[in-house]
Amino acid sequence: MAQIGTAERAGESGASPRRIPPRVETLLIVDDHPLMCDALALTLKMAFGLKRTRSARSLAGAVEQIRSEGAPGAVILDLNLPDSGGAQGIVTLRRLLPDVPITMISAEMDAEKIGAALDAGAQGFVSKSLARDALIDAFERIWAGEIVVPEDYDPRARPASDGREELMRRCATLTPQQMRILRLICLGKANKEISYELGIAEATVKTHVTAIMAKLDARRRTQAVLLANTARLFETP
Template sequence: MGHVPNWGAGGCVPAQRGQTRAVGDVLIVDDHPLICDALAMTLTHAFGLRRVRTAASLAAAQRLLREAAMPDAIVLDLNLPDVQGIEGVMALQKLAVDVPLTVISADLDSDMVSAVMAAGAQGYVSKSLPRPQMIDAFQRMWAGEAVTPDEYESDRPSEETGEQMRELTRSFATLTPQQMNILRLICQGRPNKLISYELSIAEATVKTHIAAIMSKINVRNRTQAALLASKARIFVR
Protein backbone atom coordinates (compact mmCIF):
# COMPACT_ATOMS: atom_id res chain seq x y z
CA MET A 1 0.00 0.00 0.00
CA GLY A 2 3.07 2.30 0.03
CA HIS A 3 4.34 4.51 2.83
CA VAL A 4 2.16 5.36 5.79
CA PRO A 5 1.26 9.08 5.83
CA ASN A 6 2.57 11.01 8.81
CA TRP A 7 -0.77 12.61 9.59
CA GLY A 8 -0.76 11.66 13.24
CA ALA A 9 2.38 13.50 14.36
CA GLY A 10 2.25 16.71 16.37
CA GLY A 11 1.50 20.07 14.85
CA CYS A 12 -1.99 19.42 13.46
CA VAL A 13 -3.90 22.55 12.59
CA PRO A 14 -7.18 22.50 14.53
CA ALA A 15 -10.28 22.87 12.38
CA GLN A 16 -12.69 25.75 12.84
CA ARG A 17 -15.39 23.57 14.29
CA GLY A 18 -18.04 26.26 14.24
CA GLN A 19 -18.20 26.10 10.45
CA THR A 20 -18.26 22.30 10.27
CA ARG A 21 -21.09 19.76 10.39
CA ALA A 22 -21.48 18.32 13.90
CA VAL A 23 -19.21 15.30 13.56
CA GLY A 24 -18.23 13.53 16.76
CA ASP A 25 -18.39 9.84 15.82
CA VAL A 26 -16.50 8.61 12.76
CA LEU A 27 -16.22 5.16 11.21
CA ILE A 28 -12.99 4.46 9.30
CA VAL A 29 -13.09 1.46 6.96
CA ASP A 30 -9.55 0.46 5.97
CA ASP A 31 -7.64 -2.81 6.28
CA HIS A 32 -4.31 -1.10 7.00
CA PRO A 33 -4.07 -0.62 10.80
CA LEU A 34 -1.37 2.05 10.62
CA ILE A 35 -3.44 4.11 8.19
CA CYS A 36 -6.44 3.78 10.51
CA ASP A 37 -4.40 4.84 13.54
CA ALA A 38 -2.82 7.83 11.79
CA LEU A 39 -6.12 9.05 10.36
CA ALA A 40 -7.97 8.52 13.65
CA MET A 41 -5.31 10.49 15.52
CA THR A 42 -5.34 13.32 13.00
CA LEU A 43 -9.13 13.69 12.86
CA THR A 44 -9.56 13.36 16.62
CA HIS A 45 -6.95 16.05 17.27
CA ALA A 46 -8.30 18.39 14.61
CA PHE A 47 -12.03 18.04 15.24
CA GLY A 48 -12.25 16.93 18.87
CA LEU A 49 -13.99 13.67 17.97
CA ARG A 50 -15.51 11.78 20.88
CA ARG A 51 -15.25 8.38 19.17
CA VAL A 52 -13.52 6.79 16.17
CA ARG A 53 -14.46 3.24 15.21
CA THR A 54 -12.63 1.17 12.63
CA ALA A 55 -13.47 -1.78 10.39
CA ALA A 56 -11.03 -3.76 8.25
CA SER A 57 -13.56 -5.00 5.67
CA LEU A 58 -16.87 -4.08 4.11
CA ALA A 59 -18.60 -6.96 5.92
CA ALA A 60 -17.29 -5.74 9.29
CA ALA A 61 -18.44 -2.19 8.53
CA GLN A 62 -21.90 -3.43 7.53
CA ARG A 63 -22.22 -5.40 10.78
CA LEU A 64 -21.22 -2.35 12.79
CA LEU A 65 -23.75 -0.13 11.01
CA ARG A 66 -26.52 -2.68 11.58
CA GLU A 67 -25.73 -3.43 15.21
CA ALA A 68 -24.40 -0.19 16.70
CA ALA A 69 -25.22 3.51 16.69
CA MET A 70 -24.91 5.22 13.33
CA PRO A 71 -21.73 7.31 12.97
CA ASP A 72 -21.78 10.98 11.98
CA ALA A 73 -19.41 10.34 9.07
CA ILE A 74 -17.74 7.44 7.24
CA VAL A 75 -14.26 7.29 5.73
CA LEU A 76 -13.76 4.43 3.27
CA ASP A 77 -10.76 2.95 1.49
CA LEU A 78 -11.77 1.52 -1.90
CA ASN A 79 -9.39 -1.43 -1.75
CA LEU A 80 -10.61 -3.82 0.93
CA PRO A 81 -10.17 -7.59 1.30
CA ASP A 82 -13.78 -8.28 0.34
CA VAL A 83 -14.63 -5.43 -2.04
CA GLN A 84 -13.02 -3.11 -4.57
CA GLY A 85 -14.37 -0.27 -6.67
CA ILE A 86 -17.52 1.66 -5.84
CA GLU A 87 -19.42 -1.40 -4.64
CA GLY A 88 -18.35 -0.51 -1.10
CA VAL A 89 -19.62 3.05 -1.46
CA MET A 90 -23.04 1.84 -2.64
CA ALA A 91 -23.28 -0.86 0.02
CA LEU A 92 -22.51 1.44 2.93
CA GLN A 93 -24.79 4.21 1.69
CA LYS A 94 -27.71 1.80 1.62
CA LEU A 95 -27.22 1.32 5.37
CA ALA A 96 -26.21 4.89 6.21
CA VAL A 97 -28.36 6.95 3.87
CA ASP A 98 -27.81 10.39 5.40
CA VAL A 99 -24.25 9.88 6.61
CA PRO A 100 -21.57 11.73 4.57
CA LEU A 101 -19.08 9.26 3.13
CA THR A 102 -15.55 10.16 2.11
CA VAL A 103 -13.34 7.91 0.02
CA ILE A 104 -9.65 8.03 0.90
CA SER A 105 -7.43 6.34 -1.65
CA ALA A 106 -4.04 6.28 -3.34
CA ASP A 107 -5.82 5.77 -6.69
CA LEU A 108 -6.37 9.20 -8.26
CA ASP A 109 -7.57 7.94 -11.64
CA SER A 110 -10.10 10.50 -12.90
CA ASP A 111 -12.59 7.83 -14.00
CA MET A 112 -12.53 6.31 -10.52
CA VAL A 113 -13.02 9.71 -8.89
CA SER A 114 -15.96 10.36 -11.24
CA ALA A 115 -17.51 7.00 -10.41
CA VAL A 116 -17.14 7.51 -6.66
CA MET A 117 -18.67 10.99 -6.77
CA ALA A 118 -21.47 9.76 -9.03
CA ALA A 119 -22.19 7.07 -6.42
CA GLY A 120 -22.94 9.82 -3.91
CA ALA A 121 -19.73 10.21 -1.92
CA GLN A 122 -19.20 13.58 -0.26
CA GLY A 123 -15.58 13.64 -1.33
CA TYR A 124 -12.51 11.83 -2.60
CA VAL A 125 -9.24 12.43 -0.76
CA SER A 126 -5.72 11.34 -1.66
CA LYS A 127 -3.87 9.33 0.98
CA SER A 128 -0.75 11.31 0.13
CA LEU A 129 -2.18 14.69 1.17
CA PRO A 130 -0.08 16.55 3.76
CA ARG A 131 -1.66 16.91 7.18
CA PRO A 132 -2.95 20.52 6.89
CA GLN A 133 -4.54 19.86 3.48
CA MET A 134 -6.06 16.63 4.77
CA ILE A 135 -7.70 18.45 7.68
CA ASP A 136 -8.88 21.24 5.40
CA ALA A 137 -10.46 18.71 3.02
CA PHE A 138 -12.43 17.05 5.83
CA GLN A 139 -13.49 20.40 7.25
CA ARG A 140 -14.88 21.41 3.85
CA MET A 141 -16.62 18.06 3.29
CA TRP A 142 -18.21 18.03 6.73
CA ALA A 143 -19.43 21.57 6.02
CA GLY A 144 -21.27 20.17 2.99
CA GLU A 145 -18.82 20.84 0.16
CA ALA A 146 -18.02 18.16 -2.43
CA VAL A 147 -14.23 17.77 -2.46
CA THR A 148 -12.09 16.07 -5.11
CA PRO A 149 -8.32 15.92 -5.72
CA ASP A 150 -6.72 18.93 -7.41
CA GLU A 151 -5.51 16.65 -10.21
CA TYR A 152 -9.11 15.72 -10.98
CA GLU A 153 -10.37 19.27 -11.37
CA SER A 154 -8.59 19.77 -14.70
CA ASP A 155 -9.89 16.48 -16.11
CA ARG A 156 -13.38 16.24 -14.67
CA PRO A 157 -16.21 15.18 -17.00
CA SER A 158 -18.83 17.53 -18.39
CA GLU A 159 -22.05 17.94 -16.42
CA GLU A 160 -23.86 15.89 -19.04
CA THR A 161 -21.35 13.04 -18.71
CA GLY A 162 -21.47 13.34 -14.93
CA GLU A 163 -25.25 13.02 -14.92
CA GLN A 164 -25.03 9.96 -17.17
CA MET A 165 -22.61 8.38 -14.70
CA ARG A 166 -24.88 9.23 -11.77
CA GLU A 167 -27.84 7.65 -13.55
CA LEU A 168 -25.79 4.55 -14.33
CA THR A 169 -24.70 4.27 -10.71
CA ARG A 170 -28.27 4.68 -9.49
CA SER A 171 -29.34 1.75 -11.67
CA PHE A 172 -26.62 -0.50 -10.22
CA ALA A 173 -27.60 0.60 -6.71
CA THR A 174 -31.03 -1.03 -7.24
CA LEU A 175 -29.45 -4.50 -7.42
CA THR A 176 -29.98 -6.78 -4.44
CA PRO A 177 -26.91 -8.22 -2.66
CA GLN A 178 -27.44 -11.57 -4.41
CA GLN A 179 -27.78 -9.88 -7.79
CA MET A 180 -24.56 -7.99 -7.08
CA ASN A 181 -22.85 -11.30 -6.28
CA ILE A 182 -24.06 -12.76 -9.56
CA LEU A 183 -22.97 -9.67 -11.50
CA ARG A 184 -19.51 -9.95 -9.94
CA LEU A 185 -19.23 -13.55 -11.14
CA ILE A 186 -20.50 -12.58 -14.59
CA CYS A 187 -17.73 -9.98 -14.75
CA GLN A 188 -15.26 -12.74 -13.86
CA GLY A 189 -16.49 -14.78 -16.82
CA ARG A 190 -18.34 -17.49 -14.87
CA PRO A 191 -21.06 -19.43 -16.79
CA ASN A 192 -24.48 -19.88 -15.20
CA LYS A 193 -23.76 -23.44 -14.10
CA LEU A 194 -20.65 -22.37 -12.19
CA ILE A 195 -22.46 -19.37 -10.68
CA SER A 196 -25.16 -21.76 -9.52
CA TYR A 197 -22.53 -24.00 -7.89
CA GLU A 198 -20.56 -21.18 -6.25
CA LEU A 199 -23.65 -19.51 -4.77
CA SER A 200 -25.45 -22.78 -3.93
CA ILE A 201 -28.60 -21.81 -5.80
CA ALA A 202 -30.48 -23.43 -8.66
CA GLU A 203 -29.39 -22.58 -12.18
CA ALA A 204 -32.95 -21.46 -12.93
CA THR A 205 -32.65 -19.01 -10.04
CA VAL A 206 -29.41 -17.68 -11.52
CA LYS A 207 -31.18 -17.10 -14.84
CA THR A 208 -34.02 -15.28 -13.08
CA HIS A 209 -31.56 -13.02 -11.29
CA ILE A 210 -29.65 -12.31 -14.50
CA ALA A 211 -32.87 -11.33 -16.24
CA ALA A 212 -33.63 -8.95 -13.37
CA ILE A 213 -30.11 -7.49 -13.51
CA MET A 214 -30.37 -6.84 -17.24
CA SER A 215 -33.76 -5.20 -16.79
CA LYS A 216 -32.56 -2.94 -13.97
CA ILE A 217 -29.46 -1.71 -15.79
CA ASN A 218 -31.16 -1.73 -19.20
CA VAL A 219 -28.92 -4.11 -21.16
CA ARG A 220 -29.73 -7.04 -23.44
CA ASN A 221 -27.04 -9.57 -22.53
CA ARG A 222 -24.33 -10.57 -20.06
CA THR A 223 -21.54 -8.97 -22.07
CA GLN A 224 -23.23 -5.58 -21.98
CA ALA A 225 -23.82 -5.97 -18.25
CA ALA A 226 -20.13 -6.65 -17.67
CA LEU A 227 -19.10 -3.69 -19.84
CA LEU A 228 -21.40 -1.32 -17.97
CA ALA A 229 -20.15 -2.59 -14.60
CA SER A 230 -16.60 -1.91 -15.78
CA LYS A 231 -17.53 1.59 -16.98
CA ALA A 232 -19.13 2.40 -13.63
CA ARG A 233 -16.10 0.96 -11.76
CA ILE A 234 -18.36 -1.28 -9.68
CA PHE A 235 -15.72 -3.98 -9.18
CA VAL A 236 -12.09 -2.87 -9.35
CA ARG A 237 -9.10 -4.49 -7.70
Protein backbone atom coordinates (compact mmCIF):
# COMPACT_ATOMS: atom_id res chain seq x y z
CA MET A 1 0.00 0.00 0.00
CA ALA A 2 1.65 3.20 -1.17
CA GLN A 3 1.86 6.26 1.04
CA ILE A 4 1.50 9.81 -0.25
CA GLY A 5 4.85 11.52 0.03
CA THR A 6 6.80 14.27 -1.70
CA ALA A 7 5.83 14.58 -5.37
CA GLU A 8 7.69 15.63 -8.44
CA ARG A 9 6.70 18.82 -10.19
CA ALA A 10 4.18 18.01 -12.88
CA GLY A 11 1.57 19.50 -15.09
CA GLU A 12 3.33 22.86 -15.30
CA SER A 13 3.00 25.03 -18.36
CA GLY A 14 4.85 23.43 -21.23
CA ALA A 15 5.33 20.11 -19.45
CA SER A 16 4.11 16.89 -21.05
CA PRO A 17 0.99 15.36 -19.45
CA ARG A 18 1.60 12.54 -17.01
CA ARG A 19 1.02 9.05 -18.33
CA ILE A 20 -2.19 7.32 -17.30
CA PRO A 21 -3.94 4.16 -18.54
CA PRO A 22 -6.10 4.85 -21.63
CA ARG A 23 -9.23 3.86 -19.72
CA VAL A 24 -8.79 6.87 -17.40
CA GLU A 25 -9.48 9.48 -20.08
CA THR A 26 -12.76 10.61 -18.54
CA LEU A 27 -13.22 11.57 -14.89
CA LEU A 28 -16.31 11.93 -12.71
CA ILE A 29 -15.94 14.15 -9.63
CA VAL A 30 -18.67 13.79 -6.99
CA ASP A 31 -18.54 16.72 -4.57
CA ASP A 32 -21.19 19.20 -3.42
CA HIS A 33 -18.72 22.10 -3.43
CA PRO A 34 -18.60 23.59 -6.97
CA LEU A 35 -15.26 25.31 -6.42
CA MET A 36 -13.66 22.05 -5.29
CA CYS A 37 -15.04 20.27 -8.37
CA ASP A 38 -13.76 23.01 -10.68
CA ALA A 39 -10.32 23.12 -9.06
CA LEU A 40 -9.88 19.34 -9.19
CA ALA A 41 -11.13 19.14 -12.77
CA LEU A 42 -8.81 21.90 -13.99
CA THR A 43 -5.75 20.60 -12.13
CA LEU A 44 -6.12 16.98 -13.21
CA LYS A 45 -7.20 17.76 -16.76
CA MET A 46 -4.07 19.84 -17.29
CA ALA A 47 -1.79 17.35 -15.55
CA PHE A 48 -3.03 14.22 -17.31
CA GLY A 49 -4.51 15.51 -20.56
CA LEU A 50 -7.94 14.09 -19.70
CA LYS A 51 -10.42 14.18 -22.55
CA ARG A 52 -13.41 14.99 -20.36
CA THR A 53 -14.33 15.74 -16.77
CA ARG A 54 -17.85 15.43 -15.38
CA SER A 55 -19.25 16.39 -12.01
CA ALA A 56 -22.17 15.55 -9.73
CA ARG A 57 -23.26 17.24 -6.51
CA SER A 58 -24.69 14.16 -4.80
CA LEU A 59 -24.48 10.38 -4.79
CA ALA A 60 -27.92 10.11 -6.41
CA GLY A 61 -26.82 12.56 -9.09
CA ALA A 62 -23.70 10.49 -9.77
CA VAL A 63 -25.73 7.28 -10.08
CA GLU A 64 -28.18 8.94 -12.47
CA GLN A 65 -25.36 10.38 -14.55
CA ILE A 66 -23.56 7.04 -14.81
CA ARG A 67 -26.77 5.38 -15.98
CA SER A 68 -27.53 8.09 -18.55
CA GLU A 69 -24.03 8.93 -19.82
CA GLY A 70 -22.12 5.71 -19.21
CA ALA A 71 -19.25 4.76 -16.96
CA PRO A 72 -16.34 7.19 -16.49
CA GLY A 73 -12.74 6.04 -16.52
CA ALA A 74 -12.25 7.07 -12.88
CA VAL A 75 -14.22 8.57 -10.00
CA ILE A 76 -13.26 10.98 -7.23
CA LEU A 77 -15.79 10.86 -4.39
CA ASP A 78 -16.17 13.24 -1.46
CA LEU A 79 -16.44 11.51 1.92
CA ASN A 80 -19.49 13.54 2.97
CA LEU A 81 -22.28 14.37 0.52
CA PRO A 82 -25.80 15.70 1.12
CA ASP A 83 -27.29 12.22 0.59
CA SER A 84 -24.50 9.96 1.80
CA GLY A 85 -21.56 9.76 4.15
CA GLY A 86 -18.79 7.39 5.07
CA ALA A 87 -18.43 4.28 2.96
CA GLN A 88 -21.95 4.34 1.52
CA GLY A 89 -20.86 6.15 -1.64
CA ILE A 90 -18.07 3.66 -2.33
CA VAL A 91 -20.39 0.68 -1.81
CA THR A 92 -23.07 2.15 -4.11
CA LEU A 93 -20.71 3.17 -6.91
CA ARG A 94 -18.63 0.00 -6.69
CA ARG A 95 -21.75 -2.00 -7.57
CA LEU A 96 -22.25 0.10 -10.72
CA LEU A 97 -18.53 0.40 -11.56
CA PRO A 98 -16.81 -2.83 -10.51
CA ASP A 99 -13.61 -2.15 -12.48
CA VAL A 100 -13.33 1.65 -12.25
CA PRO A 101 -10.83 3.19 -9.78
CA ILE A 102 -12.75 5.15 -7.13
CA THR A 103 -10.79 7.53 -4.93
CA MET A 104 -12.24 9.03 -1.77
CA ILE A 105 -11.22 12.61 -0.99
CA SER A 106 -11.77 14.41 2.30
CA ALA A 107 -10.45 16.94 4.76
CA GLU A 108 -10.91 14.28 7.48
CA MET A 109 -8.01 11.88 7.96
CA ASP A 110 -9.52 9.54 10.54
CA ALA A 111 -7.94 6.06 10.42
CA GLU A 112 -11.27 4.30 10.81
CA LYS A 113 -12.85 6.22 7.93
CA ILE A 114 -9.85 5.55 5.70
CA GLY A 115 -9.97 1.86 6.55
CA ALA A 116 -13.73 1.67 5.96
CA ALA A 117 -13.32 3.29 2.52
CA LEU A 118 -10.61 0.78 1.58
CA ASP A 119 -12.74 -2.12 2.84
CA ALA A 120 -15.60 -0.88 0.64
CA GLY A 121 -13.38 -0.92 -2.44
CA ALA A 122 -11.74 2.50 -2.67
CA GLN A 123 -8.52 2.58 -4.69
CA GLY A 124 -7.17 5.39 -2.52
CA PHE A 125 -7.94 8.00 0.12
CA VAL A 126 -6.62 11.49 -0.57
CA SER A 127 -6.56 14.61 1.60
CA LYS A 128 -8.13 17.80 0.26
CA SER A 129 -5.29 19.73 1.88
CA LEU A 130 -2.57 18.18 -0.31
CA ALA A 131 -0.38 20.54 -2.28
CA ARG A 132 -1.01 20.52 -6.03
CA ASP A 133 2.03 18.45 -6.97
CA ALA A 134 1.41 15.88 -4.23
CA LEU A 135 -2.22 15.60 -5.36
CA ILE A 136 -1.16 14.95 -8.95
CA ASP A 137 1.42 12.40 -7.82
CA ALA A 138 -1.20 10.58 -5.72
CA PHE A 139 -3.63 10.25 -8.62
CA GLU A 140 -0.90 9.16 -10.99
CA ARG A 141 -0.14 6.23 -8.71
CA ILE A 142 -3.78 5.44 -7.98
CA TRP A 143 -4.66 5.34 -11.67
CA ALA A 144 -1.61 3.17 -12.32
CA GLY A 145 -3.11 0.58 -9.98
CA GLU A 146 -1.59 1.36 -6.58
CA ILE A 147 -3.63 1.74 -3.39
CA VAL A 148 -2.61 5.12 -2.00
CA VAL A 149 -3.32 6.44 1.49
CA PRO A 150 -2.04 9.39 3.56
CA GLU A 151 1.55 8.93 4.70
CA ASP A 152 0.58 9.05 8.38
CA TYR A 153 -2.20 6.47 8.06
CA ASP A 154 -1.64 3.60 10.46
CA PRO A 155 -4.06 0.68 10.01
CA ARG A 156 -3.13 -0.46 13.51
CA ALA A 157 -4.93 2.62 14.82
CA ARG A 158 -8.22 1.11 13.68
CA PRO A 159 -10.31 -0.84 16.19
CA ALA A 160 -10.48 -4.60 15.64
CA SER A 161 -12.25 -5.31 12.36
CA ASP A 162 -15.00 -7.54 13.84
CA GLY A 163 -15.60 -9.00 10.39
CA ARG A 164 -16.02 -5.62 8.72
CA GLU A 165 -14.40 -6.70 5.45
CA GLU A 166 -16.93 -9.50 5.02
CA LEU A 167 -19.70 -7.11 6.08
CA MET A 168 -18.61 -4.59 3.44
CA ARG A 169 -18.75 -7.33 0.81
CA ARG A 170 -22.32 -8.07 1.86
CA CYS A 171 -23.21 -4.37 1.77
CA ALA A 172 -21.80 -4.18 -1.75
CA THR A 173 -24.55 -6.56 -2.92
CA LEU A 174 -27.25 -4.01 -2.03
CA THR A 175 -28.77 -2.11 -4.94
CA PRO A 176 -28.81 1.73 -4.84
CA GLN A 177 -32.53 1.62 -3.93
CA GLN A 178 -31.86 -0.86 -1.14
CA MET A 179 -29.09 1.41 0.15
CA ARG A 180 -31.56 4.31 0.24
CA ILE A 181 -34.08 2.21 2.13
CA LEU A 182 -31.45 0.96 4.60
CA ARG A 183 -30.40 4.56 5.23
CA LEU A 184 -34.00 5.48 6.08
CA ILE A 185 -34.31 2.41 8.31
CA CYS A 186 -31.22 3.65 10.17
CA LEU A 187 -33.02 6.98 10.64
CA GLY A 188 -35.88 5.13 12.34
CA LYS A 189 -38.37 5.35 9.49
CA ALA A 190 -41.21 2.83 9.27
CA ASN A 191 -42.13 1.16 5.98
CA LYS A 192 -45.05 3.53 5.46
CA GLU A 193 -42.80 6.56 5.91
CA ILE A 194 -40.18 5.11 3.57
CA SER A 195 -42.90 4.44 0.99
CA TYR A 196 -44.02 8.07 1.14
CA GLU A 197 -40.50 9.51 1.06
CA LEU A 198 -39.33 7.42 -1.91
CA GLY A 199 -42.64 7.49 -3.78
CA ILE A 200 -42.99 3.73 -4.02
CA ALA A 201 -45.61 1.26 -2.83
CA GLU A 202 -45.37 0.02 0.75
CA ALA A 203 -45.43 -3.55 -0.56
CA THR A 204 -42.36 -2.72 -2.65
CA VAL A 205 -40.63 -1.36 0.46
CA LYS A 206 -41.39 -4.59 2.31
CA THR A 207 -39.92 -6.63 -0.56
CA HIS A 208 -36.73 -4.54 -0.47
CA VAL A 209 -36.50 -4.78 3.33
CA THR A 210 -36.73 -8.56 3.10
CA ALA A 211 -33.94 -8.59 0.52
CA ILE A 212 -31.81 -6.25 2.64
CA MET A 213 -32.18 -8.46 5.69
CA ALA A 214 -31.22 -11.54 3.67
CA LYS A 215 -28.16 -9.89 2.11
CA LEU A 216 -26.94 -8.59 5.47
CA ASP A 217 -27.84 -11.85 7.24
CA ALA A 218 -29.93 -9.84 9.72
CA ARG A 219 -33.02 -11.17 11.47
CA ARG A 220 -34.40 -7.86 12.74
CA ARG A 221 -34.36 -4.23 11.63
CA THR A 222 -32.37 -3.29 14.73
CA GLN A 223 -29.70 -5.80 13.74
CA ALA A 224 -29.59 -4.35 10.21
CA VAL A 225 -29.08 -0.89 11.73
CA LEU A 226 -26.29 -2.23 13.94
CA LEU A 227 -24.56 -3.80 10.93
CA ALA A 228 -24.86 -0.58 8.93
CA ASN A 229 -23.35 1.34 11.84
CA THR A 230 -20.55 -1.22 12.16
CA ALA A 231 -19.78 -0.77 8.46
CA ARG A 232 -19.97 3.03 8.95
CA LEU A 233 -22.13 3.32 5.85
CA PHE A 234 -24.08 6.45 6.62
CA GLU A 235 -21.82 8.77 8.53
CA THR A 236 -22.51 12.48 8.30
CA PRO A 237 -20.15 15.44 8.91
